[in-house]
Amino acid sequence: xxxxxxxxxxxxxxxxxxxxxxxxxxxxxxxxxxxxxxxxxxxxxxxxxxxxxxxxxxxxxxxxxxxxxxxxxxxxxxxxxxxxxxxxxxxxxxxxxxxxxxxxxxxxxxxxxxxxxxxxxxxxxxxxxxxxxxxxxxxxxxxxxxxxxxxxxxxxxxxxxxxxxxxxxxxxxxxxxxxxxxxxxxxxxxxxxxxxxxxxxxxxxxxxxxxxxxxxxxxxxxxxxxxxxxxxxxxxxxxxxxxxxxxxxxxxxxxxxxxxxxxxxxxxxxxxxxxxxxxxxxxxxxxxxxxxxxxxxxxxxxxxxxxxxxxxxxxxxxxxxxxxxxxxxxxxxxxxxxxxxxxxxxxxxxxxxxxxxxxxxxxxxxxxxxxxxxxxxxxxxxxxxxxxxxxx
Numbered sequence: 330x331x332x333x334x335x336x337x338x339x340x341x342x343x344x345x346x347x348x349x350x351x352x353x354x355x356x357x358x359x360x361x362x363x364x365x366x367x368x369x370x371x372x373x374x375x376x377x378x379x380x381x382x383x384x385x386x387x388x389x390x391x392x393x394x395x396x397x398x399x400x401x402x403x404x405x406x407x408x409x410x411x412x413x414x415x416x417x418x419x420x421x422x423x424x425x426x427x428x429x430x431x432x433x434x435x436x437x438x439x440x441x442x443x444x445x446x447x448x449x450x451x452x453x454x455x456x457x458x459x460x461x462x463x464x465x466x467x468x469x470x471x472x473x474x475x476x477x478x479x480x481x482x483x484x485x486x487x488x489x490x491x492x493x494x495x496x497x498x499x500x501x502x503x504x505x506x507x508x509x510x511x512x513x514x515x516x517x518x519x520x521x522x523x524x525x526x527x528x529x530x531x532x533x534x535x536x537x538x539x540x541x542x543x544x545x546x547x548x549x550x551x552x553x554x555x556x557x558x559x560x561x562x563x564x565x566x567x568x569x570x571x572x573x574x575x576x577x578x579x580x581x582x583x584x585x586x587x588x589x590x591x592x593x594x595x596x597x598x599x600x601x602x603x604x605x606x607x608x609x610x611x612x613x614x615x616x617x618x619x620x621x622x623x624x625x626x627x628x629x630x631x632x633x634x635x636x637x638x639x640x641x642x643x644x645x646x647x648x649x650x651x652x653x654x655x656x657x658x659x660x661x662x663x664x665x666x667x668x669x670x671x672x673x674x675x676x677x678x679x680x681x682x683x684x685x686x687x688x689x690x691x692x693x694x695x696x697x698x699x700x701x702x703x704x705x706x707x708x709x710x711x712x713x714x715x716x717x718x719x720x721x
Contacts, residue, residue, distance in 0.1 A: 330623075330624070331616065331620060332617055332620050334370050334620070334621065334624040334701065335701050335702060335703070336701065337369075337701050337703060337704065338369060338370075338371065340369065346365060346367075347362050347364070347365045347367055348362055351679065355672075355673040355679050356674065357673065357677065359677055360673060360677055360678065360679050361677060361678045361679065361704065361707060361708045361711065362678075362679045363678060363679065363680055363696050363697045363698070363700060363704075363705070363708050364679045364680055364681045364695075364697060365681075365697070366501075366564065366569075366651075366652075366653065366697055366699075367567060367569050367570075367699075368567040368652065368697075368699035369699065369700040369701060369704065370567055370621070370699065370700075370701075371567075372566050372567045372568060372606075372610070372614075373566055373609070373610055373613065373614040373617040373618075374617075375609040375610070375612070375613035375614060376566060376568070376606050376609045376610050376614065378609070379605040379606055379608070379609035380602055380605065380606055382605070383601070383602055383605045384602075389601050390601070391598060391601075392598070392599040392600065392601045392604065393599055394421060394599045394604065395604060395608075396416075398604045398607065398608050399416050399419055400416075401607065401608040401611040401612050402414070402575065402607075402611060403416065403419075404611065404612070405611040406544070408615075409534060409615075410533065410543075410544055410547070411547075412544050412546075412547040414577055415579075418577050418578055418579050418584070419575055419576070419577055420575060420576050420578070420584055420587060420588050420591070421574075421575050421576075421591070421597065421599065422559070422574045422575060422576055422587075422591065422596070423572055423574065423596050424561070424572055424574050425529055425531050425559045425560075425561055425563075425574050426452045426455075426456065427596070428527070428529075428557075428559040428574060428576055428587075429452065429453065429456045429495060429527060429529060429559060430455075430456040430460060431590050431591070432493075432557055432559075432587070433456050433457055433462055433493065433495075433527075434460050434590070435586050435587060435590055436492075436493050436525045436527070436557075436583070436586075437460075437462055437492060437493040439460075439461045440461065440462065440463065441462050441463065441490075441491070441492065441493070442462065442463045442464070442486065442489070442490065442491040443457045443462045443463070443464065443465060443491065443493045443494070443495060444465045444466075444467055444483070444486055444487075444491050444493065444494040444495065444524075445457065445464060445465070445466060445467070445494075445495045445497075446466075446467045446468070446469050446478065446496070446497065446500075447466050447467075447469065447686065447687035447688070447689045447690070448469070448502060448503070448683065448686035448687045448689040448690035448693070449495075449497050449500070449501070449502075449686055449687060450497055450501045450502070450529070450686065451685045451686055451687075453495050453497070453529075454687070465486045465491045466687070467479060467482055467483045467486055468482070468687075468689050469503065469689070471646075474646060474647070475503070475505060475646065475647075475649075476500060476503040476505050477505075477511070478507075478511060478514075478515065480514055480518065483515075483518060484518055484522075487519075487521075487522035487524055488522065491524065492522075492523060492524055492525060493524065493525050493526075493527070494519060494524050494525070494526050494527070495527050496515070496526055496527065496528040496529065496545060497529050498512075498528055498529070498530050498533070498542075498545060499530075499532045499533065499535070499542060499649065499650035499651055500650075501532060501651060501653060502653050502655045502681070502683075502686055502690070502693075502695045503646055503648070503655050504646065504647070504648020504649055504650055504651045504653060504654075504655060505648075505649055505650070506536050506540040506541070506542055506649040506650045507543070508543075509543050512543060512545055512548055513548055516545070516548055516549070516551075516552040516555075519552070519555055520551055520552065520555065524555070525555050525556075525557070525583070526545065526552075526555055526557070527556075527557045527559060528544075528545040528546070528556055528557070528558050528559065529559045530542070530544060530545070530558060530559065530560055531559070531560065531563065531564050531574075532564050532650055532651045533560065533565075534562075534564075534565040534618060535564065535565065535622065535625070535650050535651050535652065536622075536649065536650040537622065537625070537626050537629070537648065537649055537650055538623075538626055539649075540649040540650060542650065544558065545558065546558050546577060546579065550579070553579040553580075554579055554580045555580070556578070556580075557576055557577075557578045557580075557583050557584075557587065558576060558577040558578065559574065559576055560574060560575055560576070560577060561573060561575070562607050562610050562611065564651075565610070565614075565618060566610040566614055566618070567699075568606060568607070568610065571600070571602065571603045571606050572600065573600060573603035573604075573606070573607050625652045625698065625699060627702075628652070628698040628699075628700075628702060628705055629647065629648060629652075629654060629698055631702065631705065631706075632645065632654055632696065632698055632705060632709060633645050633647055633654070635706075635709045635713070636656070636709065636713070639709070639710075639713040639717075640712075640713040640716055640717065640720070642660040642661065642720050643656050643657060643658045643660060643661065643716070644656070644657040644660075645657070652697060652698050652699035653695055653696070653697060653698070654695070654696040654697075654698055655683075655693060655694075655695055656680075656693060656694045656696060657692065657693055658683075658692055658693060658694055658716075659692035659693075660720075661716060661719045661720070662719065663692070664691070664692075665682050665683075665684045665691065668682050668692075668694060669682055671712075671715055671716060671719070672694075672712070675718075676711040676712045676714070676715035676716070677711050677715075678708045678711050678712050680694040680695060680696045680697075680712075681694065681695035681696075681697075682694060683695065696708075
């Protein structure tokens with residue numbers, strides 16, 4: 330491989346949200362953090378070079394969005410996802426969660442129900458509740474070892490008046506890549522009941538071998554016109570600290586409302602550094618991403634095999650996308666507090682405790698495997714050794 334994903338980088342004392350809070354959050358500075366979803370790999374070299382060139386200009390003034398930047402987005406999604414996005418559909422946003430929150434405020438009424446599909450990335454709950462709306466939960470069901478949608482229960486929520494759905498595609502934490510037929514059935518229900526869809530597709534580029542992500546808005550013109558797509562390169566190229574994302578909306582009214590609120594909040598100015606980083610990633614990061622996906626897939630295979638050999642009582646859900654492993658630990662007989670005690674005090678690791686993704690996540694852990702194999706190996710060894718004392 331051209332890129333060395335086995336190289337261990339010391340991220341301590343770098344203002345790292347993931348690495349520099351171990352003692353504060355988990356009680357020990359020696360905790361191995363495999364929790365928050367950033368990667369312990371350097372971004373593509375082209376990104377670093379672009380940022381250095383930008384920094385060397387020395388004047389960090391107000392910036393504008395360039396045509397070249399927009400064209401890099403269009404080129405990436407056409408080549409990687411077979412989706413042609415007219416430039417007039419694209420608009421900027423500071424982040425995916427910001428997009429979700431603004432969309433809930435703009436496209437639902439106070440007190441209204443907003444649909445999510447649990448277990449799901451915890452800010453989905455926050456943006457609904459903190460905007461004064463109610464969670465309408467359409468729990469996913471496990472069939473053949475993976476999550477699937479419960480369309481009958483979903484239709485009941487829509488019949489009851491829910492008019493906004495937050496879709497997580499690919500799914501976090503379960504790693505599902507929704508198939509075309511699944512998405513079409515979802516889209517048909519939304520069209521039938523007049524439901525607007527906000528589709529968080531931040532993990533769209535991280536489909537694993539044998540799986541293909543399908544952008545929800547690419548299914549049909551009719552589905553596109555009820556959809557606001559929330560997209561970003563940050564998970565793909567390990568750029569979360571850059572704070573760059575964008576929306577895609579073919580419906581002029583949806584886009585106009587979103588842009589007006591972004592301007593009202595004065596969030597519309599282009600980031601000085603983000604554009605150059607994103608353009609470099611989209612134009613020159615393809616080879617890096619291909620090698621990354623191969624490495625992530627091997628890490629997932631390693632983790633699944635290791636758990637099967639050393640702690641077969643826990644059951645990982647093998648992901649179809651993302652670098653997140655969703656592990657059913659209910660056989661250990663521990664509640665959320667017990668799992669935290671096991672991780673932080675006994676094993677010296679930090680995974681994500683599952684109840685933050687909703688009640689359907691109780692008894693689960695989410696493991697971020699986007700790290701050098703040696704770190705993953707040590708974390709799994711620590712966890713399995715400590716968890717073995719709970720196995721009867």
